[in-house]
Amino acid sequence: MSSPAISLDRISLSFKRAFLFHEFSLEIPGGQTTCLLGPSGVGKSSLLRLIAGLEARDSGTVTCEGALPLRGNFSYMAQQDLLLPWLRLRENVSLSDRLQGRAPDPGRAEGLIRRVGLAGHEDKRPAALSGGMRQRAALARTLYQERDIILMDEPFSAVDSITRLELQDLAAEVFHDRTVLLVTHDPLEALRLGHQLLVLAGQPVEITQRIAPTGNPPRDTGAEEMPELHKLLIDSLRRAHAQAMDRQREGQSVE
Numbered sequence: 295m296s297s298p299a300i301s302l303d304r305i306s307l308s309f310k311r312a313f314l315f316h317e318f319s320l321e322i323p324g325g326q327t328t329c330l331l332g333p334s335g336v337g338k339s340s341l342l343r344l345i346a347g348l349e350a351r352d353s354g355t356v357t358c359e360g361a362l363p364l365r366g367n368f369s370y371m372a373q374q375d376l377l378l379p380w381l382r383l384r385e386n387v388s389l390s391d392r393l394q395g396r397a398p399d400p401g402r403a404e405g406l407i408r409r410v411g412l413a414g415h416e417d418k419r420p421a422a423l424s425g426g427m428r429q430r431a432a433l434a435r436t437l438y439q440e441r442d443i444i445l446m447d448e449p450f451s452a453v454d455s456i457t458r459l460e461l462q463d464l465a466a467e468v469f470h471d472r473t474v475l476l477v478t479h480d481p482l483e484a485l486r487l488g489h490q491l492l493v494l495a496g497q498p499v500e501i502t503q504r505i506a507p508t509g510n511p512p513r514d515t516g517a518e519e520m521p522e523l524h525k526l527l528i529d530s531l532r533r534a535h536a537q538a539m540d541r542q543r544e545g546q547s548v549e
């Protein structure tokens with residue numbers, strides 16, 4: 295059975311009496327990767343947190359296809375790596391087993407540590423790792439959980455561009471047939487990894503652009519359709535950014 299779709303139905307979420315989301319609905323297809331893009335502060339992380347149950351919404355529902363409970367079916371990689379400082383890398387990667395009272399699988403943890411390029415660092419604690427290494431460790435921990443649904447918030451933002459490409463290849467392999475929601479600020483990353491790309495803009499949030507590149511991830515960014523899709527994406531991100539700047543200026547002039 296393929297991984298379940300997720301439905302958001304008329305979700306509202308407000309902060310300081312202003313709606314970030316108002317009656318917002320979205321279908322996230324099962325077994326595919328959906329990338330969320332948009333200006334800083336538009337609400338991408340909040341949307342992920344809503345789905346993860348970490349944000350208390352005013353109203354609306356988040357449901358999983360087949361009435362599966364979302365809880366226990368997803369892994370979530372936040373912007374902060376959330377590694378436990380007192381645990382060694384191998385223990386951090388297999389943390390989900392420990393938390394659920396299962397015996398960790400050291401072979402699987404070590405295999406993933408190797409695949410994210412951290413072999414040799416298994417016994418180090420997070421403080422001894424660089425920001426990019428910690429992000430790779432958090433990726434290994436997320437993949438270790440082997441959940442049907444994966445929520446990721448800018449998972450590759452702190453790594454150099456070549457490592458980023460390598461991690462995207464690994465992610466595309468692991469994402470295969472899973473339901474993935476990936477927040478990224480990198481248009482090329484979205485074009486490589488996403489079955490569908492959504493641009494969020496405005497307040498309350500709307501989806502102002504949907505792009506569905508052809509072919510399977512990880513895509514070759516040199517493919518024929520890429521320049522056109524890249525331009526489409528950049529243009530809509532520019533519009534979303536300009537809208538956010540206007541709103542910020544209006545806010546400043548009211549204060």
Ligand SMILES: Nc1ncnc2c1ncn2[C@@H]1O[C@H](COP(=O)(O)OP(=O)(O)OP(=O)(O)O)[C@@H](O)[C@H]1O
Nearest residue numbers: 309310314332333334335336337338339340341373
């Ligand atoms: N707990 C909170 N209390 C008050 N405001 C909040 C809270 N969480 C988020 N916000 C506000 O909601 C808006 C959206 O934040 P969010 O982190 O979802 O944006 P984002 O699109 O993920 O931004 P970035 O790309 O910079 O990570 C921001 O204006 C933020 O200040």
